[in-house]
Amino acid sequence: MEEKAFQDYYPDEYAHCFGCGRLNKDGLHLKSYWDGEESVCRYTPPSQFTGGVPHNLYGGMIASLMDCHSAATASAAKQREEGLSPEGKPLSRYVTASLKVDFLKPTPMNTELELRAVIKEMKERKTIISVTLTAGELVCARGEVVLVQLPASKVS
Numbered sequence: 001m002e003e004k005a006f007q008d009y010y011p012d013e014y015a016h017c018f019g020c021g022r023l024n025k026d027g028l029h030l031k032s033y034w035d036g037e038e039s040v041c042r043y044t045p046p047s048q049f050t051g052g053v054p055h056n057l058y059g060g061m062i063a064s065l066m067d068c069h070s071a072a073t074a075s076a077a078k079q080r081e082e083g084l085s086p087e088g089k090p091l092s093r094y095v096t097a098s099l100k101v102d103f104l105k106p107t108p109m110n111t112e113l114e115l116r117a118v119i120k121e122m123k124e125r126k127t128i129i130s131v132t133l134t135a136g137e138l139v140c141a142r143g144e145v146v147l148v149q150l151p152a153s154k155v156s
Helices: 059-081
Strands: 032-035 038-043 094-103 113-122 126-135 138-149
Touching (some): 059 113, 059 126, 059 138
Antiparallel strands (some): 032 038
16 A cells, blocks of 8 residues: 555645645645655656746746645644644644745756755744755755644634
């Protein structure tokens, strides 16, 4: 049986995101998993997301990938911190308060991209995540995402 991704545990009402919503038929369907203390997401972008320079990924897509992967990581980290299992309680939902991306190198198309996120700070409802996007051995972008947990009444 295949391991379920963080995004698979979002409640249905919050599972329509373009980037990671399992219920968005036209979405990207990003999947994030734990790899030790980091989270990892692998994604190969389709050709329609090319940027102004041929054969390179559009910068807005890079930001979207970082945004969705980081939000899922914050949700999973909060649940792990609380000692809860995703099977017992749906993941809480985080939204982005701030997203900073440093574009370091052009990101090539037609290659699997890897996003890795690390929790820098976690408070009651606010989480700060550091995220890196690589293509093979090439570090293409780094970012920092500030996320805020939606109130419980919005998730249940």
